[in-house]
Amino acid sequence: MQFPRDFLWGVASSAYQVEGAATADGRGPSVWDTFCKTPGAVRDGHTGEAACDHYHRFREDVKLIADMGVKAYRFSVSWSRVFPGGDGAINDKGLSFYSRLVDTLLDAGIQPWLTLFHWDYPQALQDRGGWLNASSPQWFAAYSAAVARALGDRVGHWMTINEPQIFIGHGHRDGTHAPGLKLSTADRLKASCNVLLAHGLSAAAIREHAPRPVQVGWAVCGRADYPATNSPQDIEAARLAFNSVTADDAWSNTFWADPACLGRFPADALALFEGSMPVLTDADLRTMSPPLDFYGVNIYSGSRWKMGPEGKPQLVPQRPGHPQTAFGWPVTPECMEWAIRFLHERYKLPVYITENGLACTDWVDLNGRVIDAQRIDFTRRYLASVGKAAADGLCKGYFHWSILDNFEWAEGYRMRFGLVHVDFDTLVRTPKASAAWYSKVARSGSIDHSLTL
Ligand code: FCB
Numbered sequence: 001m002q003f004p005r006d007f008l009w010g011v012a013s014s015a016y017q018v019e020g021a022a023t024a025d026g027r028g029p030s031v032w033d034t035f036c037k038t039p040g041a042v043r044d045g046h047t048g049e050a051a052c053d054h055y056h057r058f059r060e061d062v063k064l065i066a067d068m069g070v071k072a073y074r075f076s077v078s079w080s081r082v083f084p085g086g087d088g089a090i091n092d093k094g095l096s097f098y099s100r101l102v103d104t105l106l107d108a109g110i111q112p113w114l115t116l117f118h119w120d121y122p123q124a125l126q127d128r129g130g131w132l133n134a135s136s137p138q139w140f141a142a143y144s145a146a147v148a149r150a151l152g153d154r155v156g157h158w159m160t161i162n163e164p165q166i167f168i169g170h171g172h173r174d175g176t177h178a179p180g181l182k183l184s185t186a187d188r189l190k191a192s193c194n195v196l197l198a199h200g201l202s203a204a205a206i207r208e209h210a211p212r213p214v215q216v217g218w219a220v221c222g223r224a225d226y227p228a229t230n231s232p233q234d235i236e237a238a239r240l241a242f243n244s245v246t247a248d249d250a251w252s253n254t255f256w257a258d259p260a261c262l263g264r265f266p267a268d269a270l271a272l273f274e275g276s277m278p279v280l281t282d283a284d285l286r287t288m289s290p291p292l293d294f295y296g297v298n299i300y301s302g303s304r305w306k307m308g309p310e311g312k313p314q315l316v317p318q319r320p321g322h323p324q325t326a327f328g329w330p331v332t333p334e335c336m337e338w339a340i341r342f343l344h345e346r347y348k349l350p351v352y353i354t355e356n357g358l359a360c361t362d363w364v365d366l367n368g369r370v371i372d373a374q375r376i377d378f379t380r381r382y383l384a385s386v387g388k389a390a391a392d393g394l395c396k397g398y399f400h401w402s403i404l405d406n407f408e409w410a411e412g413y414r415m416r417f418g419l420v421h422v423d424f425d426t427l428v429r430t431p432k433a434s435a436a437w438y439s440k441v442a443r444s445g446s447i448d449h450s451l452t453l
Helices: 031-036 054-067 092-107 136-151 164-173 185-209 232-242 254-262 267-272 282-288 334-347 373-391 433-444
Strands: 008-012 072-076 111-117 157-162 215-220 295-298 304-307 313-316 351-355 395-401 420-422 429-431
Touching (some): 008 433, 054 429, 072 157, 072 395, 092 136, 136 185, 185 215, 185 254, 185 282, 215 254, 232 304, 232 313, 254 267, 254 282, 254 334, 295 334, 334 373, 373 395
Parallel strands (some): 008 072, 008 395, 111 157, 157 215, 295 351
Antiparallel strands (some): 304 313
């Protein structure tokens, strides 16, 4: 399968997961530094203190990306490196790391795609109430403006926030991610609305403060529902599931994307959360919905649906023994095409897959190689599905998660998502077989390459 000529091939990472250097050059602590110190919070007591030491080894890592022929690198900025206290005085040393990274990428012919917030919220702001504080949207806007002023001359693609579903759902509802809160529904909704306001103010701040016109989007996740068959009924069932808010949780697509992209909350969410939603004005809704240039979505796995007897979507469970990744996530390539179609249909924005990949139990073999055949097969299947939507012009690029094995949040270093293996004792990088394969894909725009041993 051949992808459109201008399809963008990228790889992704995030600050806390790869940078390490947790106290270097004046960086302030984030909620993840605190969470990692909480006994029992992260598997085996792992922390991101050293991670892949990308902070000091970024030149080597950029070279790995360049050698693969990959043309875009999605990374995030650590807010507390730039503002150790969350707001107030800028830490120039912290900011200049990103300036060096961006210059190194550009020199290597790689587009920087910058995410402003990938979960590592400054602890100092958490101590002031975090996303529950009414000033939190302004804090994020001020930080966004500072980064846009410093890097907006060279960074052309910006994402405001990464996966609010997860940092609100896990971080503020079930307490399994930092900051480990289990808020009431009303408080969780208040925090969520502040996140949406923050996204809107940030997008506006990026455009205002970047010295040249830039592209602005976000990188969200949600549910990737797909039809069990190609019948119009099952497609409609999947569409209904995809676009509905049915549970008192944070996982839906529309609770987040409708206000951000359409300027209104979906009626089912308003009915479900009646009495718990904060009071919002029309001006708030306008703030939440600045124009976006692209819709970034992270997709790993989805659920399949058929139309039930009463015209309601009915979940079709996977069969016993269905393929799954090391994380236990079912392998469901079809979800890519359908998520892209449903998102494009509703929000009318070009879609980028800003993350996709899988955890495998990789190790370096006796010959010094990492033969991750499952990663190649998984990615090939998922890309075949992306390719169908790309052929219709709906999807413009794909970022593989991740370039490096890294700190996988509450799972610590156990889950390896990298195209490049990292030995966490020596920090030696070993490109896996999948890196060679993805390199062929990125260079040829075709996925018709098989594993060569
Ligand atoms: C996503 C996160 C990313 C990574 C992958 C596996 O939810 O955005 O940081 O952990 O999952």
